[in-house]
Amino acid sequence: MTVVIGRETDGDAAPTASLGQYRALDGSEGAAVELDLDRPHAALVVGKRGYGKSYTLGVLAEELARTAGVAPVLIDPMGVFDSLADGRQDPPVEVDVVPAPTVAPSMLDPRAWCALLGLSPESGAGALVWQAARDATTLGDMQSAVESSDAPADDCLAAANHLALAEEWCVFDPDGLDRRLLGTAEATVIDVSGLDAAPMNAVVRGVAEGLYRARVDESIERLPWLAIDEAHTFFEGVAQSALETILTRGRAPGVSLVLATQRPGVIPEVAISQSDLLLAHRLTDERGLAALEDAQPTYLSGTLEERLPTEPGEVLAIDDATESVHALHVRERETPHGGESPRSSETTPAQ
Numbered sequence: 001m002t003v004v005i006g007r008e009t010d011g012d013a014a015p016t017a018s019l020g021q022y023r024a025l026d027g028s029e030g031a032a033v034e035l036d037l038d039r040p041h042a043a044l045v046v047g048k049r050g051y052g053k054s055y056t057l058g059v060l061a062e063e064l065a066r067t068a069g070v071a072p073v074l075i076d077p078m079g080v081f082d083s084l085a086d087g088r089q090d091p092p093v094e095v096d097v098v099p100a101p102t103v104a105p106s107m108l109d110p111r112a113w114c115a116l117l118g119l120s121p122e123s124g125a126g127a128l129v130w131q132a133a134r135d136a137t138t139l140g141d142m143q144s145a146v147e148s149s150d151a152p153a154d155d156c157l158a159a160a161n162h163l164a165l166a167e168e169w170c171v172f173d174p175d176g177l178d179r180r181l182l183g184t185a186e187a188t189v190i191d192v193s194g195l196d197a198a199p200m201n202a203v204v205r206g207v208a209e210g211l212y213r214a215r216v217d218e219s220i221e222r223l224p225w226l227a228i229d230e231a232h233t234f235f236e237g238v239a240q241s242a243l244e245t246i247l248t249r250g251r252a253p254g255v256s257l258v259l260a261t262q263r264p265g266v267i268p269e270v271a272i273s274q275s276d277l278l279l280a281h282r283l284t285d286e287r288g289l290a291a292l293e294d295a296q297p298t299y300l301s302g303t304l305e306e307r308l309p310t311e312p313g314e315v316l317a318i319d320d321a322t323e324s325v326h327a328l329h330v331r332e333r334e335t336p337h338g339g340e341s342p343r344s345s346e347t348t349p350a351q
Contacts, residue, residue, distance in 0.1 A: 047281025
């Protein structure tokens, strides 16, 4: 017997992801548990460090990369998911790792550009950046627009300096990641581990906005699944509005969002309330527990804290589609897990 979570009706031929097996009270494993991949979902994966949050995200990425009709995109802020491209599996997991991602400047609207550069739109420099972002499609054209402006010299200099900083980030390119590159069958791992918070957010804003627009205007056929590790990082910058758009409006065009975080207490309430699936590993952070318990469904008996697992690899799945709760053990990954911390006992230093 196999249980499919996230699916309200039977659909034997519809695609699913193998998540693991039921976890009995005595620790033994029971029936297989799978996740519906046929319809769009908003999922939240939480857990303290070392208990399987990123591992579970890797399992889901493996499954998505082998599923027809979806376009998996994984944001990797820690540089640990390039192991998905290991290539020793049969069949192999088809993965494209993007080590130096760029996005088109036009993927950020004028307000986002001002926020990205820390400028008030009402300031002289902010107004110049706003106008440049509104009228230009490349960073070079934005800089030229500022340089040729007849605004006060101090405002032009301030705006030019901020745009020069954005240029140094090396994340803006009119030929950067677009819907054509992201809407493929293979999983796309976008490695943003080498970027600071601001350029990292700019990339995620561009990717999220691009995937959403692509489905709204039907320029890609596959249904995107955007998975983001350390998701709290991207609700503190310009990526937030694009992610909230997918959370609140992504279901209709068919865009799924999977957010993984060890700090659910600092992500917006909408990221919790709009998730139809919660995968909760061990969590001890009081603020995070309180945030999740504030949104605890009535069909969960007892408190969330009482039901949370205690061992690595165990997860409590709360499925709002079927209003059911499942305790399971996540299956083993087929590709190497890159998220484990190194140990001194495993090194062989020179004597």
